[in-house]
Amino acid sequence: MNESSAVRRKPFRRLLLTGAAGNLGRQLRGALADWADIVHVTDIVAPGDAAVHEETSVVDLADREAVMHMVEGVDAIVHLGGISIDAPFDDLLEANIRGTYNLYEAARKHGVKRIVFASSNHAIGFHPVTEVLDADSAHRPDSLYGVSKCFGESLSRYYYDRFGIETVCLRIGSSFEEPKNPRMLVTYLSYRDFIELVRCSLFTNRVGHVVVYGASDNPVKWWDNTKAGFLGFRPRDSSEQFAERFPVTAPTADRDDPAQRFQGGAFVLGEPLARER
Amino acid sequence: MNESSAVRRKPFRRLLLTGAAGNLGRQLRGALADWADIVHVTDIVAPGDAAVHEETSVVDLADREAVMHMVEGVDAIVHLGGISIDAPFDDLLEANIRGTYNLYEAARKHGVKRIVFASSNHAIGFHPVTEVLDADSAHRPDSLYGVSKCFGESLSRYYYDRFGIETVCLRIGSSFEEPKNPRMLVTYLSYRDFIELVRCSLFTNRVGHVVVYGASDNPVKWWDNTKAGFLGFRPRDSSEQFAERFPVTAPTADRDDPAQRFQGGAFVLGEPLARER
Amino acid sequence: MNESSAVRRKPFRRLLLTGAAGNLGRQLRGALADWADIVHVTDIVAPGDAAVHEETSVVDLADREAVMHMVEGVDAIVHLGGISIDAPFDDLLEANIRGTYNLYEAARKHGVKRIVFASSNHAIGFHPVTEVLDADSAHRPDSLYGVSKCFGESLSRYYYDRFGIETVCLRIGSSFEEPKNPRMLVTYLSYRDFIELVRCSLFTNRVGHVVVYGASDNPVKWWDNTKAGFLGFRPRDSSEQFAERFPVTAPTADRDDPAQRFQGGAFVLGEPLARER
Amino acid sequence: MNESSAVRRKPFRRLLLTGAAGNLGRQLRGALADWADIVHVTDIVAPGDAAVHEETSVVDLADREAVMHMVEGVDAIVHLGGISIDAPFDDLLEANIRGTYNLYEAARKHGVKRIVFASSNHAIGFHPVTEVLDADSAHRPDSLYGVSKCFGESLSRYYYDRFGIETVCLRIGSSFEEPKNPRMLVTYLSYRDFIELVRCSLFTNRVGHVVVYGASDNPVKWWDNTKAGFLGFRPRDSSEQFAERFPVTAPTADRDDPAQRFQGGAFVLGEPLARER
């Protein structure tokens, strides 16, 4: 068996990763090497040099033609692209609303049947911290950013019901090297667990349209993934090892502040931003 | 008591009606005369001559500054504006997404605390006709138009949670002079009931953020408004009087077609439209 | 227009009515004349003389070949046949279990797509009288008869999921000329409302597989048909007019007896019967 | 048939009415004449002259022996007694907590099997006015008075589960001659409907332990009695006729005040009261 045929034994022929230059994109990129013969990595800024199995491109998701071209021949998409913090509405409109529409339209035209969509806990961030949510909990965006993620969830539902394009909506918590503040002890998603979650989302044979929360097996739980049990996601990490960094305190004086009361944390305090021009 | 003081006895000082030139806008416009001293009627096309209590304007909702100006001094808004049929995404993006954002931002800046938002049954049109929905049923948009209405519902939720702006989301069925086809025997909302629904939405002292279905008391019921009972909406009309126009048939051969299977009817068959340029 | 073409304007070409010689079959038979060109009326005993638009047959539902023959060419079936009281299991097995299977198999082979199935409140009769049920309430049969009706509901669900044969399961209360005892003030279904319920079940364009309770608009309500609202069934009668026949009493000494505690009434006291041979 | 035997044909032999001197007690008292041979009417103050079928007494519910004596020989109890407004805790403790315990203990010892208990909407008054409740909604007392009613509901549940004493908990809205303020347009229970509700509660053969809301068929609905449908309560009155007394206004400036936000109205603003000594 020669090298070429060995390469063809990977499960996917061609995967597309958007947002490849971002924090999570960089984490995931390596793992994709084992999953696909060719990985097309793209971002609005240059995603770095291509590995031997990679193609790279610089694409603005708001550019319909460029997106259409980018999606051609792809088996499945991991869509981390767009803006991942609160931002002026006009920017969110281009990157997260027009951009996500462009991606799904391209997927429809090119016959892509599976998209892993990086939604966010900020789609439900205005639920109080004293409530445990599941996949059926109502949208409660905590910011215009969160609203743009609700849009992506609604849009992808439409493309599933109408065209059979399956989407796993990952309501990602806080995926960093380690938790940076007490809230992240709850929302922490280790890189390893993030990659495992994407793996489950790509390889489960049927996913329909499903919401799954992206958190490691942390002691405090705001989110219950029972209804997404068919994905087989089992986090292996926990924020527990980082707990000591955040000294135990009595309930703080600011516990009535919205940033303490709602799951979205400081996002709920943001105001619609003016666009910097 | 002079005329001026008599006028001041109307409940609202200034109401804003968007989409005033559309079918429902024209129906509602007369009723507003009794509810507010001044009614600002606006549309993207000229809404006709102003009555004595009216001001008129021609405003493109996508024009942020014009919208900001239009909302100044308003007590409450009935937002029927935007596109109300399926349309190319770029058009929906301007009129229904950017336009609704502009309206809510203007409401926030000018301290408006109540908006009646014309959502649509097409926000949930991909639920089957054999299911009865209520206010908590999941979004299942049946078209990009439906997706744009889901956006409006999510956005208004955010403005309620964050800024206390109350919204009644009217998931309007089919509001016409009379039902035009068998599906409308289910979704029919008489003009009189539509006006009553807006009245309840404007005058109930507190509404929070609520979804209510807009249908008359038709024999077949897809939608259950129990959870919006605090609005006090009681339809007085029924499609029953029009039933004879649609000859009774055995279940039709096309009953497995999506347009027969889903609540959205023919909308579920639409495909994303190219923009006519 | 000649007479023949006039006849063809009825909605159904050929309807099958089983159990035509029973109490409800006799009530319904007249109404079917307006709904179908030809009504095949059948029972295990002779159903009386055929009207001009009728065919009659005497068929034992347990006789597979006879049932297969009977169903040929039929558009839809109203299945009232089988045993409608508690009975020895072997009898129920033949009439209600084997018989219903035979009917559905015949429907499958002959392409019938709609069956109105006379289930019974005795499929849920072991729910207490202090509970209000809906279409999703669990099976709680109160007798072997009730078990046989649960079987019919499960079987028809299978034929819907697997072969697309739609069924309306009518959980009929007590359909008689008038209530015969205090329990029937709750469970009463007037003949007129029964016929209307069958009409809705036959003519609604899509019904999927649905459970609906058969009761008139009686003051006391054990059953909530909200989830079957898409059938458009609105009872017009009420047991209220008969209330005076059952003198008002204080709660009776026997109110702890099972026949008073459970919705199935005296059925819950039955014991499996020996077969009379 | 002599007069005495005619009297014996009333459904109950002996009914007990507590709180007979209060507003609702006075309304109900007349109706009881038709329901029982002997009506024992009692209150902490003299309930007025006894009619021919009545016995009267003055009893402090906190007096265990007096209550025990009062309950002897009774078939059923309508318990309107105790304090029905917010009050110092020590007073509520005696009248509503110790008093209700005394009553149930007496019922247990004397074999009484049915109690109609005047609970209150203030047991759930801290639910927002934008929520529709049913019998399973959680306790949210809006005052110490409301807490005392929650106690009565819990206590009566225990006496049902343990001793089989059935209780209908009436969460009475506002039962007056007519609504006195805009809130009462929602909570209004006409005297006629109140009496009908008690009638259903007494005469339904089995009630178990059930919560039912006491409101007329008012346009605005906070409470859904579907789960108590087995009581057969159908209100015949509506606050609609009184609506004109409360001029229609735009949402008021005080709509964010707790008294506007919560179902309990002004009760939610109360503070625990000092006892007047």
Next chain:
Amino acid sequence: MNESSAVRRKPFRRLLLTGAAGNLGRQLRGALADWADIVHVTDIVAPGDAAVHEETSVVDLADREAVMHMVEGVDAIVHLGGISIDAPFDDLLEANIRGTYNLYEAARKHGVKRIVFASSNHAIGFHPVTEVLDADSAHRPDSLYGVSKCFGESLSRYYYDRFGIETVCLRIGSSFEEPKNPRMLVTYLSYRDFIELVRCSLFTNRVGHVVVYGASDNPVKWWDNTKAGFLGFRPRDSSEQFAERFPVTAPTADRDDPAQRFQGGAFVLGEPLARER
């Protein structure tokens, strides 16, 4: 202490195992030795030689008298007997419908109070693989075999409500030595976990009538046993160790086939079978 009295210290005096010659019967048979003094093992074919604590018999479950005799003197029954694959309806009717009835009637007449009933995941096999079920999920049989298991669940519910015979309905997944295909990675129930599940079902002091899913602690979860937590069943095995046998693939081209879409797998493709005569 002599040997005889030692034997009497086993928890049960006499257990009945039906289906003892089948795959699961053979697995379980050994474990029963520790649980009962005498184990009656029976099947429609000879179940092999009797161990010292065993009695054996060959009984057709459709033979009422033989079943009646077999059940005499039994403390509890593990009912694995009948047909456990799809089969012609007439065969299922005899073995699974008449047979299960015969067993419960015999249990009733002989005072047996606990039955562990081998139901099947095929009673709910028409639920999609993207849905997570629990004990209250609706019956969705995927085959006539599945319908026969729904019958068993309904019948046993009746015998519980009416006669107090407790049943644990085991909705067994795929209990084999090891998973044979990718679907079984989800539905796998190790023999050890199967035996533990039967143990919990027999020894829990009260079980009422309960549904529990039989699966090991596999990564992918379609079934949630929270509501059966009172049984104390905790699987110790997992299909994870077998995962490598089924090479990871991208979602397959046949993922829209019913056998991929529904939990019942290939069963949902079956058609009612002709009986081989």
Next chain:
Amino acid sequence: MNESSAVRRKPFRRLLLTGAAGNLGRQLRGALADWADIVHVTDIVAPGDAAVHEETSVVDLADREAVMHMVEGVDAIVHLGGISIDAPFDDLLEANIRGTYNLYEAARKHGVKRIVFASSNHAIGFHPVTEVLDADSAHRPDSLYGVSKCFGESLSRYYYDRFGIETVCLRIGSSFEEPKNPRMLVTYLSYRDFIELVRCSLFTNRVGHVVVYGASDNPVKWWDNTKAGFLGFRPRDSSEQFAERFPVTAPTADRDDPAQRFQGGAFVLGEPLARER
């Protein structure tokens, strides 16, 4: 840094522990040393000598002034005081009803914002052992003691809704050194897990008003704490190690006795007690 300032680094300045002389109070007392600079330990009987960081007092909770004094200056309260077994109502009224009111009133007046309240499984003990409960399960007290705990839960809900005082209601199972009977294999809460549960209840920054069940990770589960997942309570112990002490038996002859049928065990058999005077 001197010793005094080191002490000040403990999370709480002053904690109050009521019921300190009781079984659980004695277990918890040691742990509190690490959590607060000063721990005020109190009981109706002398709670033993004060440690260096402790203050002690003997207070009858029914003594309003003493309670008011005791609460002064406190940051948070662990309220284990009152009667923890069934008792004459008058005693429960003083200790658990008046006493808990006194405590909450004192907390309100002194600005205490967090109370950990020892409720009990006996607040829900009349649910059957074949049902799994969660935080929203209805009150079903199994005794007057249980009723007094329901009162505490309702009262604390009021103080949260009205005054923002947060409460964690611990529905404690059986917290002893080890299980004493088979029921306790289900309800067992190890001392270590109990302390951990109190720790989570005190230190979680926001808890609102929440119910959490106090049980270790025992094999049999009646209670599901998913909805309290935000507390981060993860039991580390299990009753499994004690299982062997309770010989495995077949379902017992007394399994229909109420003490076997309901979660409250023998409590459900109690009768209201006469007060010993």
